[in-house]
Amino acid sequence: MIKKVVLSFPVDATDRSLTYDLVKQYDIRINILKAEIQAGKSGNLLVELDAEPDKLDQGIAYLIENGVTVSPVSSKVSYDASLCIDCGNCVSACFAHALTIGEPDWKLHFNPDKCIACKLCLKSCPLKLFRIEFAEA
Amino acid sequence: MKTYAEINEKIKNGTAVVLTAEEVAELSKTLSPKEIVDKVDVVTTATFGAMCSSGAFLNFGHSNPPIRMEKIELNGVRVSGGLAAVDTYVGATDCNPSSPAYGGAHIIEDLVNGKDILLEAWGKGTDCYPRKHIKAVINKNSINEAILYNPRNCYQNYNVATNTTDQIKYTYMGTLLPKMRNASYSSAGELSPLLNDPECRTIGLGTHIFLCGTEGYVTWNGTQFNTTKPVNEFGVPIGNARTIAVVGDLKNMSSQYLRGAYIEKYGITLYVGIGIPIPVLDEDLARRVSIRNEQIETAIVDYGQGGQVLGKTNYAALHSGFIHINGHKVRTAPLSSLAKAREIAQVLKQWIQKGDFLLTEPVRPMPVQSSLKGLQACDE
Numbered sequence: 001m002i003k004k005v006v007l008s009f010p011v012d013a014t015d016r017s018l019t020y021d022l023v024k025q026y027d028i029r030i031n032i033l034k035a036e037i038q039a040g041k042s043g044n045l046l047v048e049l050d051a052e053p054d055k056l057d058q059g060i061a062y063l064i065e066n067g068v069t070v071s072p073v074s075s076k077v078s079y080d081a082s083l084c085i086d087c088g089n090c091v092s093a094c095f096a097h098a099l100t101i102g103e104p105d106w107k108l109h110f111n112p113d114k115c116i117a118c119k120l121c122l123k124s125c126p127l128k129l130f131r132i133e134f135a136e137a
Numbered sequence: 138m139k140t141y142a143e144i145n146e147k148i149k150n151g152t153a154v155v156l157t158a159e160e161v162a163e164l165s166k167t168l169s170p171k172e173i174v175d176k177v178d179v180v181t182t183a184t185f186g187a188m189c190s191s192g193a194f195l196n197f198g199h200s201n202p203p204i205r206m207e208k209i210e211l212n213g214v215r216v217s218g219g220l221a222a223v224d225t226y227v228g229a230t231d232c233n234p235s236s237p238a239y240g241g242a243h244i245i246e247d248l249v250n251g252k253d254i255l256l257e258a259w260g261k262g263t264d265c266y267p268r269k270h271i272k273a274v275i276n277k278n279s280i281n282e283a284i285l286y287n288p289r290n291c292y293q294n295y296n297v298a299t300n301t302t303d304q305i306k307y308t309y310m311g312t313l314l315p316k317m318r319n320a321s322y323s324s325a326g327e328l329s330p331l332l333n334d335p336e337c338r339t340i341g342l343g344t345h346i347f348l349c350g351t352e353g354y355v356t357w358n359g360t361q362f363n364t365t366k367p368v369n370e371f372g373v374p375i376g377n378a379r380t381i382a383v384v385g386d387l388k389n390m391s392s393q394y395l396r397g398a399y400i401e402k403y404g405i406t407l408y409v410g411i412g413i414p415i416p417v418l419d420e421d422l423a424r425r426v427s428i429r430n431e432q433i434e435t436a437i438v439d440y441g442q443g444g445q446v447l448g449k450t451n452y453a454a455l456h457s458g459f460i461h462i463n464g465h466k467v468r469t470a471p472l473s474s475l476a477k478a479r480e481i482a483q484v485l486k487q488w489i490q491k492g493d494f495l496l497t498e499p500v501r502p503m504p505v506q507s508s509l510k511g512l513q514a515c516d517e
Contacts, residue, residue, distance in 0.1 A: 085396060085408060085474045086475075086476040086477065087185075087186075087187075087408070087471065087472055087474045088321075088472060088473075088474070089311045089321075089400075089472055092470035092471075092472070093311065093312035093314065093319070095314055095318055095468075101471065102458055103456070106471075106475040106476040106479070107476050120312055123312060123401040124401060126187065126399055126406070126408075127398055
């Protein structure tokens, strides 16, 4: 089972090897898609966690016990669909294929599961309709 | 042969048969051009895309004492001061370099939406216009005229853009990923107005059109009007060719069909919605409006370096989501909204069916022969 989540580390957790424990103790394969961590400060990791469902749940519980906030990525990237003109500029930039457009309706469709939070849609949308909470510098 | 008068008579009686360009393209798979002339009176075409060469004339009205405005700002954006005394032209791409993401196109959209805009203007002061400075809040109801006038819209066909370099490029053709990871295109294909009447037999000065939610007119050939592009076996120019200039009352427009936009690291542009009705006068026009995406070809151009032509493709391939360039499978995406273009074609169709919208015969045709000149810099 694969889950894509943003891990937000508090200041006092960034000096501990919590991700190592996820591998060692819970047998979770971690694919880090994006990392913004500075020693002594809070940090964010965008990760894919791949493991048996029960191990995955235990691992996530372990992170939460240690003060890490775990949020599904789907809640992180969004756009204002009511203002969207379905032009396709964001689709062109989205190499992860999370944003698509085409037959039959040629309306913009967003599949959050495929989003890797690369932020190219934020730049490429000519109406600046995209928002991302994760990794806003 | 049908005449404009006959078709308009049918429109007034509510008996005109009106189809969108997509509908007639589908019909042409089973009907001959002759049968289409007999069956169909008007075909509606449309596009909704970024058209930088757009803008609006405004007249603010005179203050007391009056001012001859020589330097003018709207919401901090410098606009033309060269149309004395209280007129301006807001160019879609006008902007203040210190905040480049808001500019002329956004001011135009704000006006359409009835928003207040801060006007600040300066003049040297004359005997007849003694005031030297003014600050005022304006909106579309407070000013005299607000006229959208776009000198170059509605390009007949357009290049496909890709990027062969190993760096991401931010262009007016969108975000182009390195090593041909994507390709972008901007025409509405078989729905696009000037592709359904490629030699402009029915589109000329005075043609009655849909412009940003209200009625408008074609006023002239657009700038950079080019009749010299190679034409394929279906009569379609390959690459950017003809254009039109259009005019309409900004006060009656809707931001559903007119939007200010900012293209990353390029600048501001205006999304303009245009619909053009084409009368099916004879078999030649029936053949023209029956054009299908697979018959409309365009050039693939490397926007990463030098503008080199990499090949040719068609809109059926572009719409499929992938094209092949030199053996590579490249993902495609549009830059103009086909969903909106379809909506405009339907709205215009309804206007005509209701008898509200009549067709006009051009009073001046488009140029038959027109090519592009370049510009030589002094130090070359």
